[in-house]
Amino acid sequence: METTSSDVIAPTDKDRECETLDPRVEALVTELIGRVADKWTMILLEVFEEHGQLRFTQVARHVPDISQKMLTQTLRRMERDGMITRHVHAVVPPRVDYALTPLGSSLSEAFCGVWMWAAANLERVEHAREAFDAR
Amino acid sequence: METTSSDVIAPTDKDRECETLDPRVEALVTELIGRVADKWTMILLEVFEEHGQLRFTQVARHVPDISQKMLTQTLRRMERDGMITRHVHAVVPPRVDYALTPLGSSLSEAFCGVWMWAAANLERVEHAREAFDAR
DNA sequence: CGGTATCCTCCTCGATACTG
DNA sequence: CAGTATCGAGGAGGATACCG
Numbered sequence: 001m002e003t004t005s006s007d008v009i010a011p012t013d014k015d016r017e018c019e020t021l022d023p024r025v026e027a028l029v030t031e032l033i034g035r036v037a038d039k040w041t042m043i044l045l046e047v048f049e050e051h052g053q054l055r056f057t058q059v060a061r062h063v064p065d066i067s068q069k070m071l072t073q074t075l076r077r078m079e080r081d082g083m084i085t086r087h088v089h090a091v092v093p094p095r096v097d098y099a100l101t102p103l104g105s106s107l108s109e110a111f112c113g114v115w116m117w118a119a120a121n122l123e124r125v126e127h128a129r130e131a132f133d134a135r
Numbered sequence: 136m137e138t139t140s141s142d143v144i145a146p147t148d149k150d151r152e153c154e155t156l157d158p159r160v161e162a163l164v165t166e167l168i169g170r171v172a173d174k175w176t177m178i179l180l181e182v183f184e185e186h187g188q189l190r191f192t193q194v195a196r197h198v199p200d201i202s203q204k205m206l207t208q209t210l211r212r213m214e215r216d217g218m219i220t221r222h223v224h225a226v227v228p229p230r231v232d233y234a235l236t237p238l239g240s241s242l243s244e245a246f247c248g249v250w251m252w253a254a255a256n257l258e259r260v261e262h263a264r265e266a267f268d269a270r
Numbered sequence: 271c272g273g274t275a276t277c278c279t280c281c282t283c284g285a286t287a288c289t290g
Numbered sequence: 291c292a293g294t295a296t297c298g299a300g301g302a303g304g305a306t307a308c309c310g
């Protein structure tokens with residue numbers, strides 16, 4: 001955790017790292033995160049990051065626990081937010097392709113840190129819970 | 136992070152960056168993120184990161200919109216998960232101090248990327264929504 | 271195939287009141 | 291000061307049925 005003396009980059013104080021300054025920005029960011037950080041959105045980001053372009057049913061197959069309703073709803077919201085593109089082919093039977101936009105891809109990367117944290121600290125959290133519940 | 140020449144392990148492709156391998160781990164991580172990524176938790180992490188140790192009412196003052204119920208609930212859950220410590224002083228009137236643990240601090244850092252993404256891409260998302268709604 | 275529409279059920283969250 | 295207890299409204303999300 002200690003900062004090496006050779007750390008020439010960014011003389012920012014270690015404590016300021018992540019401060020949001022403008023309260024308006026903070027409010028909007030909070031709202032945005034609220035929309036974007038839900039379970040299904042995060043999972044779909046991962047799925048697209050991993051598999052690229054996918055049809056509706058293909059997405060469903062990669063997320064077995066999701067209901068059709070939530071899948072449609074989440075895809076629609078992600079499309080509205082500019083995270084994914086939706087391409088409808090005029091054929092029968094219908095075919096709809098979804099794919100990440102650069103914006104969606106960048107969000108996926110941003111979440112990467114949280115995923116890695118969660119993977120790295122799972123046991124620590126579980127231990128903490130056990131210790132807490134034991135009391 | 137630098138790979139020594141003796142590091143024979145798979146030079147990870149840039150695209151694999153964030154893959155979670157074990158599906159069990161993925162499930163647990165998803166659950167953990169679901170618990171940890173809610174609005175108030177994220178905001179409280181930020182508040183503690185910025186102000187250090189705080190009393191109950193001080194926390195409340197930094198998050199005006201939160202109800203007392205949600206504040207208590209969120210603090211309790213964060214304590215259970217090992218994110219914060221809770222120290223009760225045996226005095227009247229009661230005094231309870233909360234502070235981030237290293238674990239909580241590390242999560243705060245992990246979320247930093249998402250905050251920065253949100254701050255950086257707010258306008259892009261808003262534009263995307265307007266374009267979508269215009270149709 | 272890729273959706274909508276409808277109903278129904280939890281479960282979160284806020285408001286209010288009370289307490290050591 | 292720092293909570294707990296209780297109630298009630300609202301929305302998220304699942305199950306089911308139907309449609310272009």
